[in-house]
Amino acid sequence: MTLRADARRNRARILDVAEKVLVERGTTVSTEEIARAAGVGIGTLFRHFPTKEELIQGVFVARLHRLADDATRAAASPDPGAAIAGFLREAAAQGEVKNALAAMLTSAGVDLHEAAGEAQQEVRRALGTLLRSAQQSGAVRRDLEVADLIGLLAGTSKAIEYAGQDAAARERIVGVILDGLRAPS
Structure with missing residues (x-):
C-alpha cells in the first residue's frame, strides 16, 4: 500500500x-x-x-537505510581513499546511537537480523561497492572483505563508546583502524 x-x-x-x-x-x-x-x-x-517495538525497529531500519545511502554517496567520490576514511569516521561516530537502538530491540526480544532484513542487505551492497572502489584505487588493502569492514566498523563504534567524550581518544581509535585499512606501500 x-x-x-x-x-x-x-x-x-x-x-x-x-x-x-x-x-x-x-x-x-x-x-x-x-x-x-x-x-x-x-x-x-x-x-x-x-507497538513500541515496531517504532524502535522502524527507527533502527531507517538508520540502516541512511548508512547505506551514505556509503553509496561515498563510493561515487573521485577520491575513494578519502571517501572510505570519511565514511568510516562518520559511521563510527554514529555507531553509539545504532548500538543503543540495537540494544533496545534485543532487550525487547526482537531478532535484529530478521528486523533489519533488506536494509541490512542494502548496507552490505553499498559497503561492498565502497570497499571495492577503495581497493581498486590502491587506498585499501585488497585482502579485506565486506564482512571484515562491518566487523571493524562495529568494533570501532564500541571502542568509541568506551572513549566517552574524550575527543582525542576517539580520534586515535579511528586513526588506528584507518591505518590498518591502508594498502601496504
Whole structure:
C-alpha cells in the first residue's frame, strides 16, 4: 500500500523525532511523549507503528537505510581513499546511537537480523561497492572483505563508546583502524 504524501511526512517525522527522544531518554519514554514531540496524535503514531517495538525497529531500519545511502554517496567520490576514511569516521561516530537502538530491540526480544532484513542487505551492497572502489584505487588493502569492514566498523563504534567524550581518544581509535585499512606501500 502506498502512503499519501501527508502520511509519508508524518511517518518520517515520527521516525526522526523518535530516534532523538529514544536516544536521549531511553526505552522508558512513552509513545505518547514521542507522538507529542513529533506533533502528531497518538492514533497517528499507532497507525504507523502499532507497538513500541515496531517504532524502535522502524527507527533502527531507517538508520540502516541512511548508512547505506551514505556509503553509496561515498563510493561515487573521485577520491575513494578519502571517501572510505570519511565514511568510516562518520559511521563510527554514529555507531553509539545504532548500538543503543540495537540494544533496545534485543532487550525487547526482537531478532535484529530478521528486523533489519533488506536494509541490512542494502548496507552490505553499498559497503561492498565502497570497499571495492577503495581497493581498486590502491587506498585499501585488497585482502579485506565486506564482512571484515562491518566487523571493524562495529568494533570501532564500541571502542568509541568506551572513549566517552574524550575527543582525542576517539580520534586515535579511528586513526588506528584507518591505518590498518591502508594498502601496504
